[in-house]
Amino acid sequence: MIRLRDVRKTYGRVTALDGLELDVREGEFFCLLGPSGAGKTTTLKTVAGLETPDAGTVELDGRDMRGVEPYDRGVAMCFESYALYPHKSAYDNLASPLRSPRHRLPAEKARERIGEVAELLGISALLDRPVGRLSNGQRQRVALGRVLVRPARAFLLDEPLSHLDAKLRQQMRAELKAIGAVRRTTTLYVTHDSVEALALGDRIGVIRDGRIVQTGTREEIWYRPHDTEVARAFGRPRINLLPGAVTADGGFRSADGKVELPIRAEAAPGTEVLIGVRPRDLTLGEGPGHELTGTVYVTEVLGRSVEVTVRLGGQHLSLVAPRGEATALRPDDPVRLSVRPENLLLFEADRPERPGRRIGQ
Numbered sequence: 001m002i003r004l005r006d007v008r009k010t011y012g013r014v015t016a017l018d019g020l021e022l023d024v025r026e027g028e029f030f031c032l033l034g035p036s037g038a039g040k041t042t043t044l045k046t047v048a049g050l051e052t053p054d055a056g057t058v059e060l061d062g063r064d065m066r067g068v069e070p071y072d073r074g075v076a077m078c079f080e081s082y083a084l085y086p087h088k089s090a091y092d093n094l095a096s097p098l099r100s101p102r103h104r105l106p107a108e109k110a111r112e113r114i115g116e117v118a119e120l121l122g123i124s125a126l127l128d129r130p131v132g133r134l135s136n137g138q139r140q141r142v143a144l145g146r147v148l149v150r151p152a153r154a155f156l157l158d159e160p161l162s163h164l165d166a167k168l169r170q171q172m173r174a175e176l177k178a179i180g181a182v183r184r185t186t187t188l189y190v191t192h193d194s195v196e197a198l199a200l201g202d203r204i205g206v207i208r209d210g211r212i213v214q215t216g217t218r219e220e221i222w223y224r225p226h227d228t229e230v231a232r233a234f235g236r237p238r239i240n241l242l243p244g245a246v247t248a249d250g251g252f253r254s255a256d257g258k259v260e261l262p263i264r265a266e267a268a269p270g271t272e273v274l275i276g277v278r279p280r281d282l283t284l285g286e287g288p289g290h291e292l293t294g295t296v297y298v299t300e301v302l303g304r305s306v307e308v309t310v311r312l313g314g315q316h317l318s319l320v321a322p323r324g325e326a327t328a329l330r331p332d333d334p335v336r337l338s339v340r341p342e343n344l345l346l347f348e349a350d351r352p353e354r355p356g357r358r359i360g361q
């Protein structure tokens, strides 16, 4: 279990962590997701004891870590800039954590364990090679192996898949998930990739400007995003956000008056809002729910589906339709769209100082 309370960390004039609160439960695979500079690595280093917070507390398994050296914290880390011994073989790199006094294993046991981890990471055939002669992706897997090979109170992983190509990354994601499920070691996993966070995290914490904006399961983050920025971070193509205002009867009218939706907004008439709908939640043609009409602006094939951009008055809405339904569409064709009321999200309008918060349950 990892618990951070009101953790602050500044570097000169830069505030890296600004009152960060984080709870990673026992055995959980927790993904910390955020853009570059949000404070992800600083969070990991603070948990590991490589950085000392200016204020706040870090607890591991209920124990305050103040004054506890990194080595004594019982966590295993893998940083993006991994430190491996380039002249040693991949095997020796994997074996070195098991030679430390704390984790020493009998040779036979160590071999078994290394074999198991190497198999899992697909590097069994590389074990005799010096690490200096491996590709970046292979090295990254060795670095990850070094973390996974020894028992730990928690794994701290900083973008461990960032150097892998798309296919390998996908495969490794599945394997990491399996390792997580089997080992049930508390894992704090840092990424800026929302697909990775959705695929891996038992829960996800969204970090921005040194604070956690929202913590939740993938469903909670997807269906009830805290604000427009969280909504924009998940899903490609991105969520559509139409600006407008709440009408006298609590509905939505777009800023240009062209789109009206009879929602029941929990906001005062006149409130400036953004209505959100994800491209995959818009259906071409008539369907249950609210209807919209517009014209085709452009279409783009995405494998078996097609992204259709539809012009509605002055706005553009993106939707993803099965290829069969959308191939005949040409620019300027009139189209009807439908959306189920439960797939509409309502937000306050974005302000310069902060993204619009979600309104309602």
Ligand SMILES: Nc1ncnc2c1ncn2[C@@H]1O[C@H](COP(=O)(O)OP(=O)(O)OP(=O)(O)O)[C@@H](O)[C@H]1O
Binding pocket: 011, 012, 014, 015, 016, 034, 035, 036, 037, 038, 039, 040, 041, 042, 043, 192
């Ligand atoms: N040693 C340091 N000295 C000065 N500033 C630092 C130092 N480490 C981090 N920072 C700053 O603190 C902020 C948070 O950095 P951090 O590395 O935690 O972000 P991050 O979310 O991990 O970003 P990235 O995804 O780019 O690695 C950034 O503004 C960064 O420039």
